[in-house]
Amino acid sequence: MSYYQLPRISNSDLSIAMHMLTGAPYEKPESAFRFGGVFHELLLEPEKFRTESCHGLDINLLYRMHRTVLSNHYCKALLEQSQKEKVILWQEPTTGIACKSKLDIIVNEESDRPLVVDFKTTSARSLSAFLQCCQMYHYDRQMAFYADSIGAKEVCLIGVSKQAKRLFFVQKYAASPFMEEGRRKYRYLLSRVKELDLFESIYYARQNNTVQEVSAAYHTTPNSNS
Template identity: 35%
Template sequence: MPTSPTRRPDLLRLDYDTYRALPAIANSDLSRLRDALDGRAPRPQTSSNEGALSFGTAFHTALLEPADYVPGQPGLNDTLVWWLVDGVKMNTQLNTLLDQGTSEVSALFTEPETDTLCKLRADLVVNQPDEPFTIIDFKTTNARDADHFLWQCSAYDYDRQAAFYTDALQADRFLLVGVQKIEPFGVFTIDVSEQMLAEGRQKYQRLLRLLKAPATAPAYRAEAVQAAVNALGLGSSDTES
């Protein structure tokens, strides 16, 4: 008998701290594990109310939750933030998606290959009748041009995030939008290809398998990988980027 399709996980409206406290593995947790595997220093653990507000966080708030934007934060150029927001909205396709979509939605799901409880928080999800189910993620970038941003999508593991989210939400389409924070303040839209998704899928599944079996890490990275897994506690995770 044919198997019934897997049900798409519910989209949840959660505040940031509630999302962060969910006992599940986020894409950013996989980045911590990747850093340990690559011999990079551990990322600092921060909460939403610690430290200076990053430019990227400010931009996301202004674009996706403008009512929550607080001007005058130390070290932030409010004019530049809103300039970039206006640049995104000048793109007719992106402005339509912003009007149709739901921002900052979360989901809990079990990744089937490794049976790992995971979570995600998407910048924007568009689910309209007779239209492809679309996820959009916005990245501020210093990329010189669209080709440079496309390279960053692989080098910075944005492809892994795209695959992680696409597979979890059974999305038809994933858009990565690079917004230059330097002149000429261009906006680059990448419609993530099946090849990029396949490469990203290999990345996240490899890291989830390592999370389940840290002893399989190379001997010279075993201690760092085990420490990263212990810090996650198979369920204690941090921010989504």
């Protein structure tokens, strides 16, 4: 069974849950999502990368962004001295829900201070703009979810700009306001998933790419929001 098929709750599943609970339109930017996926493969799993998977994408931009990352000594060291794309299966203690995470990079996993690193492709041209993206796309929730999956004390988000040859670093401790807010978000969503027993609906929406339809059906069901 692939990671995608595992019947556990991921951070992406929490995004599905959020749309089900709020009724907000599920507007997944497919082209940006696909670009980010291909870039992650090129950067973190180059042995799997195939140019055929880049059909319709700006391959020159992909390679330029890749070079920008590798030209940074800190990023290069991270890539050389870490575990990449590691699957973590864990149970969230406050709800007891079986969860899963797939972490871009874990540094010093065996130490008492592991570091979780996540790369994000972004259209931001400045650090302040990237920080706005962190709030807009709930990266605080994602990083708290990831950190708690292994008990990490620190996380680092690295934004790789599509618009400029720049990297944006957002490094946070596990107890920082950024992470505490993310933790509050993911625990609230998990508690609602458990309370309303949304597991099967989330798994169905994820596996069949029908988030909008499932969310709409949920909100037209009598007493669905009670």
